[in-house]
Amino acid sequence: MPTFSVLVPFMPARPEQVLPLAALVRHSAAHRLWQGQSLLVEPHQAFTHVAASGFRVPCGTGVTLMPFRHPLEAALQARSVAIATGQPTVAGFGPGATVLQRSMLGAPYASPLTAVREYLTVVRGLLEGRPVELEGEYYPCRVHMGWPPVPGIELGLGVLRPAMARLAGEIADVAITWLTPPGYLREVIVPALRAGAERAGRSAPRVAAMVPVALAAPGRDPVDLVLAGNSGHLAMPHYQDMLRRSGVEVDPEDPAVTAKGVLESRAFVFGGPDELRDAVAEYADAGVDEIVLNVTGVCQRYGLPVAQAELETILAEVAA
Template sequence: MTTYSVLIPFVPRRPEQVLPYAALVQWTHAHRLWQGQSLLVDPYQGFAHAAGVGFRVPTGIGVSLMPLHHPYTAALQARSLSLTTGQPVLAGFGPGAPTFQRDLLGAPYASPLTAAREYLGTVRGLLTGRPVATEGSYYHCHAALPPSPGARVEVGLGVLRPGMARLAGELADTAITWLAPATYLRDTVVPALREGAERAGRKAAPTLTAVVPVALAVPDRDPAEFALAGSGAHLQGAHYRDMLRRAGINTTGSDPAADAKALVAGGAFVSGELPSLVEQLAEFAAAGADEVVLNLTGVFAACGPQVAMEQLKKILAALL
């Protein structure tokens, strides 16, 4: 059965800004609280703050960019959060854009797949408590984390294209998509996950979490406005445009308004009146998503926090 979760729809500047969303997850049947990579309040610290205030909820990081942390630090952070909250943690990772890799590492990964394989393999090994011996092209780690009981920590991999999906099928507990329409999950991501799992001899493919940008209809507002406000930065990334092209959604990166309309038309951005929106989200479940994360970033950016929270509550009530 598909679960529905909540993404914090902005980058918190103070940890207390996390609290209304942590409370929403704790007081409803929402499955998990998610936050993407932040260069302001780090998600691990924001979630730990919420736990200290009393909102101890399952959390997801989608996704932490690999160049920022050594795999040992990544595994330590994820386990520390699970021990702090007493709740499951899904720690998702991804290589980030080539420009980001170059700016932090001096050069982009020649093979992002190899880098991700080394990174996830090291993190997973450390979280089991056994000694890890990684001698890779990008990462070196001869160490172990002290064994400690605690809530489950799952390792996720950000997935846009088939190669990374196959790798997730081999190594990850969960594959995490962002901005991918339901048809692309069904036709491309899910088969690649199964292929990778079969190649690795796994009994089952990893679960699939889809982070989906959504907006309820607002009078006199074009849904493309919300799509642009929430996903405009992603449309500048060549790797996102390539994924969308594979999904049949052509974007150029040079005409933001047209690209936003293409997202809406192609089902990468879900919008409409509540019954229609619920039906569209059900398509992600039918396509193979085990968890759908409601991303109201566009509504937050265009209409403010109150409208975004009101919409989120209405959508959750209809879904759950």
Template sequence: MTTHSVLIPFLPTRPEQILPYAGLVHWTQAHRLWQGQSLMVEPHQGFVHAAGAGFRVPTGLGVTLMPLRHPYEAALQARSLALATGQPVTAGFGPGAPSLQQALRGAPYRSPLTAAREYLTAVRGLLAGEHVRIDGDYVTCDAQLAPFPSAPVEIGLGVLRPAMARLAGEVADVAITWLTPAAYLRDTVLPALREGAAKAGRPVPRLTAMVPLALARKDRTAGEIALASNSAHLGLPHYVDMLRKSGIGITGTDRELDARALVEGRGFLSGDVAELVAQLKEYEEAGVDEVVLNVTGVANCYGPQAASEELRTILSALA
């Protein structure tokens, strides 16, 4: 059974802005509250603020960027969040763009796959209470996180293409995708996840898909909202490659044309309530375990209150 969760559809500049979305998870059937990497209110602190305000809900970090913190700090922050909320945490990680890697490390990762393998291996061991000894190409750690019981912390890996999906199958509990059409998940990502899990002799990770969407209205243009949601991603080489592999023929240069192609190719979902429910059903049929409703485009075009109302409407229909 596929669960449905909520993504905070903007980067909060004040922690109280998170509360309406935490309330949606608290008061509806939404499974988890997610936030991507923020350089405003950092996700761990924002979620703890919500817990302090009375909204102790399961949370997902999807994804935080590896160059920002050492694996020890990553494990410490994830467990601290689980301790503060008393609820399960999905701690997702990703290598980030080469430009970020260059800015913070002095050079991009020569192998993002190796960097992610070392990073997640260290975080997993630390959260398990092990003394982690790694002297790798990208991660050095000779330390132990003091054991203490907490709510469960799952390790997630951001996944777009088959190689990272195979790695997630080997080392992650959850594969987290963004902007990936249902058919691409079914035909490309899930087989790679299964291949990696079989190689490592472990269960296939759960698959969580961040799905951008918006209700169709007479005063709206789906392409405009898709562009407001994903303009930056449509210019990044790894997203362009993934979308082309999924059958969406984007140019990588003409953002408006590419946004329309995204809608036509079901990378961005648009329709009335019944149509959105049917389109989201395709993710369940594709084998996705958790769909995260992403109304960032609505928030960017019409504001956070409109985004909150949109989520409430969609969640009610899904119920």
């Protein structure tokens, strides 16, 4: 049985908006509080605020985008959250979409795999207190901070396709997926993780799957909920490619077609507790270790109080 965690289902405008979700993690079956990249309140700052407010819970970034910060700053932020919370921390990273790379860096990474390898190499070396001397193509770095290692920090890598999964198998502690159907995880991603780990002579990273969910209720349209919470992702070429690889029909001109395919593939799980339990079993069979409940669609359509109540119900009836 996988563990269950909770994703902050919106971009907080103030850090105190995260406190009810931290309290939910503290007082429920949820294991960890996750936050994706936020452009209103920086996720590490929000986690530190949560800890200072008395909710010292395990945290994870899933994921922060590499073009926004140097790997030394990334290591410092992860270290600071781990110290502030005193709890296990996942520092998850991803290269972001090509358009973001071009906007922030002047040009996209010619090799995202090389950029990711360099980035995590620097971050891990710094967190382990080692001198870093990397003549990298994207992140050259010669520095020795001499930090005492902080226990409980795992490095995560956002994974959608097999090449990144193989790299995660080599260098990451956690493979973080988003909107990935369980069949695709079982048949493509998990085998690629294992292949990369075998090549590196190490154990395969655990898998944390961000799974969009919503409970069925009168008047709710599941296609609308898929689009409310995931329209941005569904418009990105790398997500479209991943979904096509998984067998989902992708129609860039009609997002509703894509949304229906996402529902059929169980990349988005909609239904009652029994349907959710069946989906959890499918994700577990695929090799997922941590299911991160993502109720962004519900939050967008009905507000945070309804979304939080939905999480409470799922955690009580499905995760217990």
